[in-house]
Amino acid sequence: MTNFNFSQYLLDRGQMIEQALSDAVPEVYPPEIVTAMRYSLLAGGKRLRPILCLASCELVGGTVPMAMPTACALEMIHTMSLIHDDLPAMDNDDLRRGKPTNHKMFGEAMAILAGDALLAYSFGLIAGETKAVPPDRVLKAIEIIAHSASHLGLVGGQVVDLAMEDNPNAGEEVLHYIHTHKTGALLKACVLSGGILGGGNDQDLTNLTIYADSIGLAFQIVDDILDVTSTSDKLGKTAGKDIRDNKVTYPKLWGLERSQQKAKELITQAKAVLDEYGDGGKPLQALADYIVQRDR
Amino acid sequence: MTNFNFSQYLLDRGQMIEQALSDAVPEVYPPEIVTAMRYSLLAGGKRLRPILCLASCELVGGTVPMAMPTACALEMIHTMSLIHDDLPAMDNDDLRRGKPTNHKMFGEAMAILAGDALLAYSFGLIAGETKAVPPDRVLKAIEIIAHSASHLGLVGGQVVDLAMEDNPNAGEEVLHYIHTHKTGALLKACVLSGGILGGGNDQDLTNLTIYADSIGLAFQIVDDILDVTSTSDKLGKTAGKDIRDNKVTYPKLWGLERSQQKAKELITQAKAVLDEYGDGGKPLQALADYIVQRDR
Numbered sequence: 001m002t003n004f005n006f007s008q009y010l011l012d013r014g015q016m017i018e019q020a021l022s023d024a025v026p027e028v029y030p031p032e033i034v035t036a037m038r039y040s041l042l043a044g045g046k047r048l049r050p051i052l053c054l055a056s057c058e059l060v061g062g063t064v065p066m067a068m069p070t071a072c073a074l075e076m077i078h079t080m081s082l083i084h085d086d087l088p089a090m091d092n093d094d095l096r097r098g099k100p101t102n103h104k105m106f107g108e109a110m111a112i113l114a115g116d117a118l119l120a121y122s123f124g125l126i127a128g129e130t131k132a133v134p135p136d137r138v139l140k141a142i143e144i145i146a147h148s149a150s151h152l153g154l155v156g157g158q159v160v161d162l163a164m165e166d167n168p169n170a171g172e173e174v175l176h177y178i179h180t181h182k183t184g185a186l187l188k189a190c191v192l193s194g195g196i197l198g199g200g201n202d203q204d205l206t207n208l209t210i211y212a213d214s215i216g217l218a219f220q221i222v223d224d225i226l227d228v229t230s231t232s233d234k235l236g237k238t239a240g241k242d243i244r245d246n247k248v249t250y251p252k253l254w255g256l257e258r259s260q261q262k263a264k265e266l267i268t269q270a271k272a273v274l275d276e277y278g279d280g281g282k283p284l285q286a287l288a289d290y291i292v293q294r295d296r
Numbered sequence: 297m298t299n300f301n302f303s304q305y306l307l308d309r310g311q312m313i314e315q316a317l318s319d320a321v322p323e324v325y326p327p328e329i330v331t332a333m334r335y336s337l338l339a340g341g342k343r344l345r346p347i348l349c350l351a352s353c354e355l356v357g358g359t360v361p362m363a364m365p366t367a368c369a370l371e372m373i374h375t376m377s378l379i380h381d382d383l384p385a386m387d388n389d390d391l392r393r394g395k396p397t398n399h400k401m402f403g404e405a406m407a408i409l410a411g412d413a414l415l416a417y418s419f420g421l422i423a424g425e426t427k428a429v430p431p432d433r434v435l436k437a438i439e440i441i442a443h444s445a446s447h448l449g450l451v452g453g454q455v456v457d458l459a460m461e462d463n464p465n466a467g468e469e470v471l472h473y474i475h476t477h478k479t480g481a482l483l484k485a486c487v488l489s490g491g492i493l494g495g496g497n498d499q500d501l502t503n504l505t506i507y508a509d510s511i512g513l514a515f516q517i518v519d520d521i522l523d524v525t526s527t528s529d530k531l532g533k534t535a536g537k538d539i540r541d542n543k544v545t546y547p548k549l550w551g552l553e554r555s556q557q558k559a560k561e562l563i564t565q566a567k568a569v570l571d572e573y574g575d576g577g578k579p580l581q582a583l584a585d586y587i588v589q590r591d592r
Contacts, residue, residue: 028448030452089405090405109383116377116445124439134431146419146420150413151324151326151333177325
């Protein structure tokens with residue numbers, strides 16, 4: 001793996017995950033809800049979360065099939081959070097991944113229910129489809145993921161985020177809470193669940209925790225930067241939203257340059273803890289770089 | 297247990313579950329979301345679902361602590377479905393259990409998020425807090441419950457139910473789908489998860505399946521009857537809603553008398569499969585009677 005080809009890796013993993021996601025939600029009765037679920041689930045995201053989960057599982061010696069149901073479940077939970085966050089009662093967004101948001105396509109009731117179904121079903125997928133992994137590890141992964149999707153994780157982050165609208169003077173502490181929860185918690189759950197399913201020891205899980213915390217924060221800083229510097233067209237979602245909503249962001253708090261610097265430092269830190277894995281650490285290290293270099 | 301005192305049993309189990317539910321969602325940051333979650337979760341329902349789960353676990357030789365986290369999780373999922381069903385985009389209800397609905401108290405965004413958090417957190421509770429049960433049984437319980445809460449269960453039922461508004465001519469087949477899914481699936485998950493956690497064998501689970509299917513349908517028939525015959529005051533939720541929404545119901549399809557007769561037959565059937573457990577079957581048999589005799 002000395003000549004690790006990251007573009008090919010992203011492409012291969014992306015295709016593998018696309019197929020697994022489609023297989024995970026077959027078209028059953030009633031068709032309306034499955035159509036709404038599949039619309040957002042298969043709308044072509046970067047699949048960063050499932051890729052992180054699979055890579056973390058492999059880092060510690062596990063295999064892709066051991067983590068694939070969990071990887072798909074994590075993308076379902078991420079999709080649920082996007083569908084619900086876009087609702088009129090929340091961020092009221094019309095555009096997501098360059099397409100009309102779920103409620104714009106199917107109405108609010110169906111969007112709420114599609115999110116609920118994805119969230120519930122995701123845990124059934126992990127519990128029912130994970131093979132060749134001791135069941136106590138699967139339970140631990142479920143616990144971490146459940147907490148990351150609850151008020152202890154992304155819901156908590158979203159609640160504080162909504163409360164911060166029109167409060168541009170909120171301090172770094174609140175901003176840090178929002179981002180470690182709204183985005184960071186699920187990213188961390190991806191990495192840790194992968195590590196646990198793959199059989200990582202305590203040292204592995206400590207390394208993965210440092211890695212996850214660093215990329216999680218870097219991811220959000222880059223998101224904030226892109227909201228300022230990019231266009232809706234490129235992002236596939238509404239740009240300039242933070243300014244419109246009068247929200248505190250890292251660029252507002254630190255300025256663009258220091259924000260970019262901070263994101264780079266975090267990525268350096270994330271990569272450093274994986275040096276001890278040699279070539280085995282390359283996919284996760286490349287994924288860390290990808291997070292700061294992405295343009296959407 | 298020959299002189300089984302059902303009122304005392306309901307009271308004891310109710311208090312035990314109230315306490316466990318309150319302990320399961322401690323007051324953490326951010327307070328707004330925990331308040332919204334606890335408002336609906338601790339609003340004093342009948343706790344029929346957790347009681348069924350505990351009783352099914354005991355029927356097959358399990359203990360109350362083995363099933364308590366799952367029992368609480370089931371009530372959380374039920375509460376989530378009530379909060380989301382009451383939203384303006386869905387059934388648009390102002391009253392639930394005699395109190396303002398969640399979104400009336402906390403706004404739509406918070407109600408959506410409180411439901412999401414309860415749903416996600418419920419699986420963390422089962423996975424993380426179930427003690428003294430082999431982990432493969434816990435995974436099986438999670439799978440059944442997850443499916444029952446997804447588009448394969450209550451979400452599917454709600455989708456078809458919403459589509460049936462202003463379609464009073466839908467036939468018995470559609471009505472049956474709605475009720476076996478919207479209400480029946482979660483009730484069945486309560487009974488089966490309890491039986492699985494308690495270590496039930498195949499014959500036990502077959503008996504519990506027949507029991508659950510029968511009481512699930514009876515429960516819904518009685519719900520339909522109460523919607524016609526009771527008052528909002530008694531029900532603690534809006535009465536006459538089915539008529540207002542122009543929905544097909546069992547009383548509309550069969551008439552009141554035949555609906556009542558059918559509910560009774562189903563309960564007789566449910567109780568009969570538990571005869572072989574002697575006194576051990578009495579709690580679940582009494583719960584079956586309670587379902588048709590309740591007035592709210």
